[in-house]
Amino acid sequence: MSVQVLAMHGWGGDSRGWAPWGELAARRGWRLHAGERGYGALTPQQPRWGASSQQRILLGHSLGPHLLEPSLWAEATAAVLLASFAGFVPEGRAGRPLRTALNGMAAQLEHGDGPAMLASFLERVAFPFRSSDLPEGPLQQGIGAAGTARLLEDLQRLAATTGLPEGLRAALPRRLPVLIVEAEDDQIVCAASRAQLRALLPEATVISLPRAGHGLLGAGVPAAVLNWIADGLA
Numbered sequence: 001m002s003v004q005v006l007a008m009h010g011w012g013g014d015s016r017g018w019a020p021w022g023e024l025a026a027r028r029g030w031r032l033h034a035g036e037r038g039y040g041a042l043t044p045q046q047p048r049w050g051a052s053s054q055q056r057i058l059l060g061h062s063l064g065p066h067l068l069e070p071s072l073w074a075e076a077t078a079a080v081l082l083a084s085f086a087g088f089v090p091e092g093r094a095g096r097p098l099r100t101a102l103n104g105m106a107a108q109l110e111h112g113d114g115p116a117m118l119a120s121f122l123e124r125v126a127f128p129f130r131s132s133d134l135p136e137g138p139l140q141q142g143i144g145a146a147g148t149a150r151l152l153e154d155l156q157r158l159a160a161t162t163g164l165p166e167g168l169r170a171a172l173p174r175r176l177p178v179l180i181v182e183a184e185d186d187q188i189v190c191a192a193s194r195a196q197l198r199a200l201l202p203e204a205t206v207i208s209l210p211r212a213g214h215g216l217l218g219a220g221v222p223a224a225v226l227n228w229i230a231d232g233l234a
Contacts, residue, residue: 002054004030004032005030007035008061011155013062017135018032021222028230033050039143055233064084070167078178080228084197085189085194086164089102122139125213126213172201178203180206207224
């Protein structure tokens with residue numbers, strides 16, 4: 001059976017983070033194509049389905065599902081949401097501290113302090129591990145004016161999310177199989193936002209990882225997710 005996996009990284013990352021996933025997928029005879037937002041030196045691109053794929057799996061980390069074009073969801077046969085969310089900022093008073101933090105991050109980008117801000121952000125992504133344990137990303141490549149503009153654009157997109165990605169909402173009536181992988185020690189996506197995602201996708205399979213953070217380091221996630229995909233194909 002021909003299986004293709006399309007993956008999109010989250011805010012502040014890049015497509016190289018999917019390399020371990022691609023290696024594991026290749027061992028199964030599957031193809032993985034990663035999209036790229038172009039925050040660093042890599043060229044921005046949306047992933048595309050191959051013409052011969054029988055099974056088409058969408059894989060997104062954090063903001064990644066919201067960065068995928070709606071047309072990709074229309075052809076997907078399953079989806080995996082990794083440390084993701086529907087609305088990033090909780091409504092009302094509960095969301096004020098996070099909204100203030102996002103405004104501060106945007107101000108740092110606008111005033112040329114993007115690298116320092118991104119380094120601090122990645123420390124929280126990696127928690128409870130070290131940021132040096134994360135795959136190399138745009139911060140190591142150097143972030144130019146175009147990358148800074150994309151980071152700011154996507155930060156504003158992040159703050160504006162209020163529900164499921166458009167394409168995923170449209171796919172729900174055909175009962176698209178969905179796996180949610182959440183981290184109990186996530187320092188980026190708050191507990192309320194994780195709960196909202198589960199509530200909006202009540203039929204989804206949920207894997208909740210103890211002692212794992214937003215970066216999903218050290219949790220054996222790639223193998224577990226690919227096993228879930230394989231079980232659904234059996």
